[in-house]
Amino acid sequence: MLTKPCEGFEPSQGSRFKFFLLPFAWILRILLTSNLRVLKGKAMNKQLSPKKQRFLDFIRNFCSDHGRAPTFHEIMEGLQIKSLGTVNWYVRELEKLGVLERGKYNAKRALSLPNQPTGNELPLLGFVAAGYPLEAVENREMIEVPPSYIHSDNYVLKVKGDSMIDDHIEDGDYVIIRRKPEASQGQTVVAFVNGEATLKRYYRKSNGVELHPRNPDYDVIRVSPDDEFRIGGVVLAILRQYE
Structure with a gap:
């Protein structure tokens, strides 16, 4: 929000121009940053192999259906993965890509998706x-x-x-x-x-x-x-x- 200039202050034409230009620059920066984040997210999804995408989709759907993240055992059973070690490998790989996060407490139960409420x-x-x-x-x-x-x-x-x-x-x-x-x-x-x-x-x-x-x-x-x-x-x- 623009504020009223102090009494006695008479801005020149140049300073008045800068006064209004600064908020516009902020807006432009926000728009560009947002677009870069969107592009980054799209590029990130393109890096996922079909198996990693299937793994991530399972977690997303589980969170939507149950209101919580699945445990490692639930992921293993739901995707018919043979070992917990394989589940942990997928979690680490998706963490590196920034599309999955592991919470501070109970790492096998505290998976979360970035930019979504975690608790x-x-x-x-x-x-x-x-x-x-x-x-x-x-x-x-x-x-x-x-x-x-x-x-x-x-x-x-x-x-x-x-x-x-x-x-x-x-x-x-x-x-x-x-x-x-x-x-x-x-x-x-x-x-x-x-x-x-x-x-x-x-x-x-x-x-x-x-x-x-x-x-x-x-x-x-x-x-x-x-x-x-x-x-x-x-x-x-x-x-x-x-x-």
Whole structure:
């Protein structure tokens, strides 16, 4: 937007010409830059072999149909690729061409297409033990997650320990939790036992609640009627950071 000149300032014809020319130059530069980006994108697509184009189209269609990117396993099954290594090779090649991006967290699940929304953020409320119970501590850090997981009842906890390793939940992973006071049999939950949080599979038995690890090195936690117990939520997804 053009602004009114300062009082007492009388621009000459030359300066008036430059005053109006500058915005036009900006507009021209923007138009040229936009056209170059379009041409670059077209040239980039021409570099794709039929197999790479098919790979990229599968991801685009999957994102459109499911509201999220496919996992490596889903790509392997959908395209009938024989190994995860081959999937990873295609991802790296498309990254080099700038038509596919890999997110910071959980590289096998956080693929995204450039210039498209990649997600949003949920609060990281602390740490949860996948081993021995550990107190959850609130903080204000935010974690980027896929848009399909954005919900007012969702939050993120960071995992410490390896008691859920057989469910592919590893030390250092982030888990997206849906805040719920109840859970179904066998669901992975954040449970608070006597004020401490732990991540386990939930089972209700005739004599009480049992929290099962997914690592044979750890014991089942049996909750007695005298214990303070509540469910803090159920696990929806896992985020993993690759250095």
